[in-house]
Amino acid sequence: MKKSINNTIPKSDVPLTPKDFESDQIIRWCPGCGDHMIVNSLKKVFAEIGYKKENYVVVSGIGCSSRLPYYVNSYGFHGIHGRANAIASGVKIANPKLSIWVATGDGDSLAIGGNHFIHVVRRNLDMNIILFNNQIYGLTKGQYSPTSPLGAVTKTSPYGTIEHPFTTGELVLGAQGTFFARSLDILVDLTTNVLFEAASHDGTSVIEIFQNCVIFNDGAYNEITNKENRDDNVLIVEDGQPMIFGKNKDKGLVLNNFNLEVVTIGENGITEKDILVHDAKTPSPFIHLMLAKMHHPWVFGVIRKTPAPTYDDLMEEQISMVKAKSNIKCMDDLLNSGDTWEIKE
């Protein structure tokens, strides 16, 4: 059972289903693209959250991923490349009663839109950013992106890239992020779960979804999607639970010196009790950073969810406070305030 969400966004009077968010547009993503699964998770979670239908706003930039607003029946803004987070900031500040969802790509939010991305995270504006990370520029047909691994051969790096990639989670934490979660396109339930968690977080929630671009970067996530060894490569964390994973649920994380280390339960005297318990809520970013950075295994689920005041709440509070104290109640008051003089007939 999901816990319900409590905040100021008005709730629907009737129960909603994903169907309520079905759009009438033909989906124009490539067959087999991971994006299809993500939009399904989104429609599911919109229904689960249960805000009034008309209070959802989906904002995007430009890219394959940014086509998403057409495929959800909601208010939608398909912006310009890189500016989704800035546009969405304006929407939320103007009307904090809206539930804001940004659909964006590794190019849109980490290349051209990197600045707005880190700033919205810093400001902790209450919105949810779904970052489709396919490690490539899909829409422009296959150039490397800021998340492409060093050496990646792409249209613009025929001899391999010479750039160290960002890892989204580290950047989010470096920008003072309060919420970071990760999922994988094919794990539709996990995606739905973390999107729900994001919605229930007051502040900027970044949900990175590893997404397969079948055309220009097929198999980028083979290591974690292939049936044989994905269980050994994937750790799904849950707040308050020990970080255990593996085909046989016998692997776990412990802290060794300053690093996270994988151990096997039952070996070298390790028992379940020795395994670190995940604490998503701790304000300290250090372990969250280690989890976001780890590659063996890759960590999924809600890595960080820590409370902090949001920009939009602080704005509304400041307005109420100043209003309460001021004598100026309307423009006529202001126009006639301070030093004025009268010229008589």
Place this chain on the structure above:
Amino acid sequence: MKKSINNTIPKSDVPLTPKDFESDQIIRWCPGCGDHMIVNSLKKVFAEIGYKKENYVVVSGIGCSSRLPYYVNSYGFHGIHGRANAIASGVKIANPKLSIWVATGDGDSLAIGGNHFIHVVRRNLDMNIILFNNQIYGLTKGQYSPTSPLGAVTKTSPYGTIEHPFTTGELVLGAQGTFFARSLDILVDLTTNVLFEAASHDGTSVIEIFQNCVIFNDGAYNEITNKENRDDNVLIVEDGQPMIFGKNKDKGLVLNNFNLEVVTIGENGITEKDILVHDAKTPSPFIHLMLAKMHHPWVFGVIRKTPAPTYDDLMEEQISMVKAKSNIKCMDDLLNSGDTWEIKE
């Protein structure tokens, strides 16, 4: 004795002194501004490093801090607001034999220029970014910046800001930074030292300097500059040395659970041996992040300096490699390569 710097930038045949870098321009910073001290450190370190005079290039954006290129006798580029790091990237890639120094502000590199900043750091392009952090927009007369503390009252936040600030070091680490150091304007020797360390680092070096803006944000760093308790608030780290500080050199850092904790040597059985030894070279960013984030004490000196390939080296290597393998040696070769045909008379 400083160790000397070894790399491909040509060295001066004659010894240099700060005088060699004195400019003929009248300095237009406010009297008492921290910037004066920083430019002096820079002239000193240029002489110490000892590259040929004509191989230094100083690039800046716009801001008080960005006026610096006028006050150093070198090739200089006073760019546009926020773009210093992008301009400098072009200079370095075009000619890797130049020693590149970026002078920039908390507005220039963390507000409008945030994207170029995180990307140059990620690429690890070999250049040195001196970030003058006065927690304010100086040149435009006192609006809050992305490093102004929450609640700061400034021209554009008469009721206090509602934004969480960045901390430069965390952002650098989140962007995969390989070098981060911190100094304080008044600590001219420390500044000179860390600038030297930055120069000797192959890759992007970010040197954040806490700088006092006497006009619009005077006293922002009182806590760490006032004589009474600055020693207790300032820890200057050195690679390989235990992290000890305090008026009586009796305070130190230990790792407790996942956090750094301040302890007193001699209390509770703590001896110098218990104090953590600083390791700037470790690739793992975790402790560096903790050091960058800490406020009691504030940490100065070289917090991180870890080797990694640079963009400019990889570029030159790739060019040599491809050149060696290719039959195309000039444009005529290229024009006539592949499918061509001849129309005869």
Place this chain on the structure above:
Amino acid sequence: MNEETTPMSGRKQVNDIVIKFVGDSGDGIQLSGNIFADTLAHIGLDMATFPDFPAEVRAPRNTTFGVSGFQIHFSNKKVLTPGDEYDVLVCFNPASLKVNLKNVKQGGIIIVDSSNFTPRSLETAGYTSNPLEDNSLDNYIVLQIPASEMSISINSDLDKKSAERTKNMYILGVLYNMFGFELKPAINYINNKFKNTSQLINANLKSLEEGYKFSETLKNFPKFYLAKCELIPGKYRDIQGNVATAWGLMAAAEKAGLHLFIGSYPITPATEILVELSKHRELGVKTFQAEDEIAGITSAIGASFAGALAATTTSGPGLSLKVEAMGLAVMTELPIVIVDVQRAGPSTGMPTKSEQADLYMSMFGRNGEAPIPIIAASSSVDCFFAAFEAAKIALEHMTPVILLSDGYIGLGSSVFRIPKMADLPEIRPPFADPNVKYYPYERDDEWYVRKWAIPGTPGLQHRVGGLEKSDIYGEVTTDAKNHEKMVINREEKIKRIAHKWPLQRITGPEDADLLVVSWGGTKGQVEGAIQNLTTKGYRISHTHFRYINPLPLNTHEILKSGKKVIVCELNRGQFANILRMNYQDIEFHQYNKVQGQPFTVRELENAFTELLNS
């Protein structure tokens, strides 16, 4: 100085005075100016003021590039500009005399703080001999006031530095005596300003009063008085152009019943608009100090989508960065106001200097065919009305609107007859009716305006964006004919706004020998020049453009009315060229200036008479 010779209690009557205070940034120039202006206001005179900052925050003392200034033009008649030349120059140091002397009227008054004319300061200012002693000022009335020394000696209870700082009050005392003003308003101002430190109040008041007394001891001390003011009756205040812009936007939001959202990044000389708006949380203003200009405008577009009156404020380099997003606003047909307080370009240019050279960019600076209405404010006070009107057009026509101001009128102040909100026109945005099926790109036939459906309204879910959309339905499409239709729809929508503009007006004779065309912030100077020439008997008329795009419907007719037509602007002929595009049958002469400075009335007079005589 317009002296009249009716003596009254030994004072000469004058109608019109230009004073400029000049000195180092630290000399309290702006404060003296503000106190003086406040007193003028209390007396009920008309005035215009202009502050003149160096590019540096605090330039080194006594340097010519570090001179700060504050100019006031006041009169009992209508004041058109802050004035070309000074009747009175108040100099706090040699450097400021050096820079400003050329603009003092022949025979004008120069008041100097003689304590500061030391050998050292004369030297840093670049004087080889002391102008107070070498007869070079013989054509002026020079009043040497040892203000710094006196301030120190009469305030010996204070430390020397603080005591010396009151020298500006000492000189202000001299001026109050010169014009026969009561000290009361100044005393109130000082009491208010330093309210937390009674020591400073005392010192400043002492200097003020001592200066007043001291001036009585001067030989040949000139004394004036101003006749009663002739302004239309009403309530007045002094207002800076940038503040007026801020208030105009706020007034429009109130009138439209919307929240005001501002997405801006600080930049000289537009910053004050953001600064002013940040103060008004009490009226619900949401200022978002964005990370850059792009976030400034795109957040405004988002806020507009969400149903706010949204604006972004900037200057040239910032406007450059907003170009792509302006296209998005054109394409999504969402209302936003883009305020550009122009400064001297290109690139960073001369940030503290004024120019009108962003007109081309405002008209043409977008990829693709992307017309945007442009309104240009014509004075500091007009910034209020122009901003209001820009917002009204944006909201009622669902379009971005560019409001052009400039550093000169933006930082300058003038006297503002306070309007009543009830007297301002209504603003009625075309909200979509939730009970009618909504088509995002359906237009009304008259104005070609689409409807505004606000998120949160049930049943109006829809999508907008930067891709070309199908007519009426708003679906993404690359259909060839549809694209052409939409391009023409957007063009036509803007063209039709001309029917909302008042007709272009002309002042002066209908068949003048010369028709002078101006636009934007140069109105005052041009009017001044034309008044003077008309007085001299020239047949010269004037038409000033406030609406730049679309041009008013009768523009052609107006332009044909002059035998010769000259377009004056602070650029290399941008508006002239736009007129040429539109009216090929008219020959346009040009008078241009690109010096980062406003026109002077005198140079305009010369240019006009030259053309008339040619």
Place this chain on the structure above:
Amino acid sequence: MNEETTPMSGRKQVNDIVIKFVGDSGDGIQLSGNIFADTLAHIGLDMATFPDFPAEVRAPRNTTFGVSGFQIHFSNKKVLTPGDEYDVLVCFNPASLKVNLKNVKQGGIIIVDSSNFTPRSLETAGYTSNPLEDNSLDNYIVLQIPASEMSISINSDLDKKSAERTKNMYILGVLYNMFGFELKPAINYINNKFKNTSQLINANLKSLEEGYKFSETLKNFPKFYLAKCELIPGKYRDIQGNVATAWGLMAAAEKAGLHLFIGSYPITPATEILVELSKHRELGVKTFQAEDEIAGITSAIGASFAGALAATTTSGPGLSLKVEAMGLAVMTELPIVIVDVQRAGPSTGMPTKSEQADLYMSMFGRNGEAPIPIIAASSSVDCFFAAFEAAKIALEHMTPVILLSDGYIGLGSSVFRIPKMADLPEIRPPFADPNVKYYPYERDDEWYVRKWAIPGTPGLQHRVGGLEKSDIYGEVTTDAKNHEKMVINREEKIKRIAHKWPLQRITGPEDADLLVVSWGGTKGQVEGAIQNLTTKGYRISHTHFRYINPLPLNTHEILKSGKKVIVCELNRGQFANILRMNYQDIEFHQYNKVQGQPFTVRELENAFTELLNS
């Protein structure tokens, strides 16, 4: 199709053929087109090609918006454009027939893969009855080829999907027979393309040969042959416009003895320039894929400061983002080439469609007075020469230069007579002499060009930047007269470049009844229309502008030569308006199209005759 009736071995002679391949993105359209073009090249024919992509990477199968195309126009005479209408349409599915039928010539040939005309695919394409059966194609010669079925059955060793993929080769076989081409070049191409998988080679070759044979069995199979080519002798290759731009820049760098630096961010339809340049590390090309367009141009400015030939490549929305930095390049007077491959705007617009609507922005889109030279490439091949020339002007005149291309010529290909590097003009940048005292803003008297001092050179230390600088010395200053002087210097420098341009030429009679003006990528269509009308006896002349700013010195003279003048462009009249600004005495008619599509020769003919007859 220009048939002539001389039969030769039962084949009709033709001189000029337009073929278009159409189908789903996955149907191998581009590959078929490329193989066919390659063979044409081997035969030594002239040609122009144009690929036509859907906006989607892989649109859903069989949808009309997902149709991909590749058009080839080939001839034994000079080919001007990829062609308006098709002699032969090759359709792989019903949707593609639906979208393209309107452009097939009356009586033209339609080849369909009949296996794909299933009830389901007919339905998704929106057909209510099968056009192959309902007589709706009676005015065409329809060849039904069951290519998919046949490919599967003859390649039963392969899995069905892979076997079916060779259907494009099957149809190619049909075409080779139709035009009497040898299969040899196609076989070589296939061998090369699939070199790592012999199974695929075999299957493709089998389908190719079987298709060839199959066509022999068709009733009334039309057969043609082309007479010998009339191109000037020389070595040729096929080149895409964007590749030509890349090579033009590389050639300029080699000629100037400089490294080439490219700072770009991918954007349709300019991306291929960056893609091409990334391949050429062997010639030392440094491509920097920046984080955004701003970093693209500012890194290029940095590289230019460091002494490289620097360029940035983009399309409309990206150009919008470069506006501020273009001003910086103007102010610092550093050489960079800014390539804008125009697409349909405004805003994101229609990324895969072409337009000429960025001209205004290129001319006027900067804050302040910031003139920049503009060169517009007139064809795919001309992209090479235009890019070379843009670089030469930038380097020799120390200025940013804008090179305008467009999606149509940028993505299209044409036949390129390979130049020898030795025959290209020299490029001599004005390097500062390290032995002479260097003043950064000292200019030569003839061209007003400042000298370029490269970091690393002893003794030439200096600073540049976006603030206004003093004449000659380059110190920061806000001096009023200096600013005006510098504005005029920068203006004059650009104006004088007109002396470097060749004089504007006119083709056709000197005193034509109609002078047609065109610029940029529309040259081929306009020439085509004029040739046709001239043949029909009209007195019509043509002047095509490649140099847009400054305009060639004799422009006025040329424009006065026509009795009527019409300006044709793919926008709403931007060049026409620029001409109006400059030549007020000439009446300019306009023919405009903003549909994201090139002109067709036919619509131009109509427009011209209409104007001639009016």
